[in-house]
Amino acid sequence: MQRRKWLLTIAVGILTCLFWSLLSNLGTGGTLNRLESVLQDKVMQQSDVERAPNVNIKLIKIDQNSLDQLGQFPWDRGLYAQLISMLADAGAKAIALDIVLAEPGKDPASDALMAETMKKYPNVVLPVVFNLKAKQDGAGLLETESVAYPAETIGASPNQLAHINVIQDQDGTVRKVTVGLKDEKGTVVPALSVKLANYLLDKDHQINWDPDKSAWYRGDKRIPVDNRNQLATEFYTEPREEMSVYTGYDSQSFFDVLSGNIPAEYYQGDVVLIGPFAPGLQDEYLTPLSARLKMYGVEIHANMVQSLVAGKFFTKATKPVNYTFIIVLTLLSLLVFERITGGKAFIFYAAFVIIFFFVWILLYYILSLFITFTYPFLAMTTAFIWSVVKHYVSERKERNRVTNIFGRFVPRTVVDEMLASGEEITVGGQRRDISVIFVDIRGFTPMSEKLEPEQVIQVLNEYLDICTKAVFKWNGTLDKFIGDGVMAIFGAPINQPNHPELAVRAALEMKRQSAELEERCLREIGVPVRFGVGINSGPAVVGNIGSQLLRLDYTAIGDTVNLSARLESNAKPGQILISQETLARVEGLFETVSIGEVKVKGKEHPVLVTEVLGEVTTVGEQKSKPLPIEGGTGE
Template sequence: MLKRKWLIASTACLFICFFWSFLYSLGSGGSLNQLESAFQDRVMVQSDAERAPDTDIKIIKIDQQSIEALGQFPWDRGLYAELITKLAEAGAKAIALDVVLAEPGNDPVSDGMMAEVMKKYSNVILPVVFNFKARQDGVGEMETESILYPADTIGAGPDQVGHINVMQDRDGTVRMLTVGLEAEDGKAIPAFSVKLANYLLDAQHQVYWNEQEDAWYRGMERIPVNSRNQIATEFYTKPREEISLETGYDSQSFVDVLTGEIDAGFYENNVVLIGPYASGLQDEYITPLSSTLKMFGVEIHANMVQSLVAGKFFTKAQAPVNYAVIIGLTLLSFLLFERFMGTRAFIVYGLLAVLFLGGWVMSSYFLNYFITVTYPFLAMTSMFIFTVVMHYVSERRERSRVTNIFGRFVPRTVVDEMLSSGEEVKVGGQRRDISVVFVDIRGFTPMSEKLEPEQVIQVLNEYLDICTKAVFKCSGTLDKFIGDGVMAIFGAPISQPNHPEMAVRAALEMKRQSAELEERCLREIGVPVRFGVGINSGPAVVGNIGSEMLRLDYTAIGDTVNLAARLEANAKPGQILISEETLARVQGLFKTESIGEIKVKGKEKPVLVTEVLGDAEA
């Protein structure tokens, strides 16, 4: 039995490991993956005190105010050339224009002005846009359909471009910075933010692509990108936040800087991003900071720049590590939950959950290392639920087995009461009003002399079986077998308002059921074996009597019990004798005949005895 139980539990453990590992491997982007991302978002969100936007990063907004002042967007490229020239001459470290200029403009003169700017100022960065295939050939692939470079009429050099692709997760949220993308010639094109971050980093911490090692580095530190060259980015500003030096990147309207209302010298030694900052320009995205408010693309790039400068990279654990966590936690849960049961199992589950989640938070917050959290936790919970159910089923099965075995030695009603009470069995009893039935086989001794011992046992068992079934049929408690006799109680441990009636009916049932057996004994051995029954009703002490440590018997004691035994001793074969007390309680229910007063052992005065002949209706 134990071996079978362990086999089932081990099989379930392996199934749970496989099931959750398989779901993790699918990476389907369903609700579990969204929950996983939500947990990571919570860890990465910084408090207001922790958020400190870099003052060296500034934004010039192409906002509604500028559109109203300068005309409908897109603008003439001469405006960009004029603003960039002002900023460059004022000493800006780098200027990034987050506006796609992939086609030649309507005015060749304006394109020529931009070309002059790009040639004169090497610290100007223009965007490259990668268009990916709608259907990728494999998981994790990023196959390119086309790449949009700045128009040839603008003449941006290879060191003056960076891709501006903002990659969204399956739930539409921007969490990752794509450090670099591969061009047609196999060369890596860094992200917009990488190009700008390098203007803020010293020579020892530049971000670059190591072609020999096929990896991205920040100085001597390898950047832990995923298969798509992505790394989790931190956010230092909230979507649609009032921009100020205290809460966000300094942000000014394009037209104010162009017209000189904001002095270009304000941007000296700063990295400047110029980009759309109006909802109508459709360059805004959901971030982990809010599921409803979107953040403009130019501000996302600013946050990515600062994230690269800070060098605090969040690493996602590789698949083998996550598989090991799922399997390890499931096996640990299996070993613990198999050992502890009941309330202790719930306590162990709570402690294990706290330790796991606490370890995950510590790893994420302090080590910037993300292991999967939902799949191991659900695997642990599944193992816990299985073991609780397993223990419950096993306990019910064992309880049923013990009840069946124990019920053969003591009354089944007593077993049920003891189990349901949940209390330890103790010596003692309580005063109850009951009816007691004593039954004895008349003619048993002559029969024993004529039959072999095995035959005697067989006949005796048949008689006792008749008695037992009759008692149980009438909801009585079989107290004990006394040699060839039986003692039964009615009204305890389960109360019965009509226990005298049920006791008499049980006696009549014994008499009816024994007729066939009586006839067979008379025919085969020549001895008429019949019952003699005595019944009395009244108060008695009912409970457990004996040794509390070794053996207890559930029984009844008192004068009521003694008189019932005396009546049975005076009963002739086939006779059912009841006391005056019992007669008074069943008057009119049965056909009776008075025997008169008889002298019984232990009583000074004779007692009135009545014989029950059958049901009153009969």
């Protein structure tokens, strides 16, 4: 039985591991993965101190003021060439234009001026836009359908190109920088943030693509990108609407810089990003910092630059690592919860959740590793729920089994009352006022000699069944079968104020119900098998005797019990004999006749014995019924 239980537990553990592992493998979206992303967003949020923007990263905004002054988009490219020249001559480290120039401009002279500027200043970076396949051939890949390069009329060299693709997760949030993308020819084009970060990094920490190892490196340290060449990015500024006063990257209006209101020398030694900063230009994205307020693309690129410069790279754990956490937590939970039940199980479950959460946080801060949280957590919770349900079902089965077994000794009402009390069954007893009834079959020995053993057992079982039903009908407790006899108790384990009356009525019930069986036995075997009954009332020690660990018997001990047994041994076939104590408590309820004083074994003086003939049949008088069972303790 125990082996089968463990096999079932192991099977459930395996199925749980397989289910959540498979779900974590297949799930690339949905509620669980959104929850996973939200948890990561909360952990990665910077404190106010950590959020301080890099002072060497500055923005020039194509804002509403610039649009009002210079006209609506698209602008003449000569404006860009003029501003770039001003910044480069003033000593800006790098200048990035976050404006797509994929088609030749309307004015060839302006394009020529732009081309001349690009040639003169190699630290100028122009954007490349990748059009990715709507349906990727491989899971988790970023495959290219086409690439939009700057127009040839601008004359940008390959070293001046970087992609500006900002790839959103399925919930529309930008969380990662795509370090590089491959074009149709397999050439890797770095991200705009990578190009600009290298202008702020020393030569020993430059970010480069190693084609031989097919990996990205920051100096000699490999960057832990995923199979999409993506990396979780930190955010150092909040969406502008979150703040009453904008405290993000130093940002000035395009028109103010171009007109000289902001001197170009202000940008000496800085990396400058020029891009849209007005709602109508439709270059806004959600970030982990807000579920409703968007951030402009140029500011997202600035955050990515600072994240790459900081070099604190976070990556997601591989599938084997996540599977390991799912398996370990599931099996550990099942192992523990198999042995622990009740309130302790909830305490251990809460402890497991807290420990797992802290391990998850520590792995992030110490190893810069994100392991999946929701799937191991749900696997552990599944194991916990299974264990709780399993223990509950087992306890219900055991309760029903005990109830059914105990119900063979006492009425079901008594069983329910004892179970509801919640009292532990232990070795020991207490003094109680009870009535004890002994019943024995007269003529059993002659009958046994005339019948086959199987027939004897059949007749005996019929008599004992009559006795048991009568005891239970009047709320008695069946103590034990003694050969061809029965011992029953009234008034314990549940208090019954009228227990002497109940005992007598149970005896009369036996007498009535056995009439048919007596007649059949007399007719078939010629032996009148009848009952002899003895009843006594008084104090006795009632409780459990035996071994605390192996076996307990609920019984009554004392002189009251002994006298009841002696009365039964003196009863003739069909007689119900009661003691003087019982008579005093039921007098007037039954028709009785005095037998007189009888000398019984164990008593120094004779005892007064009375025979019960039947119930009092006064006209209009109703017969007594069993009184409700009362709870309580003994005397």
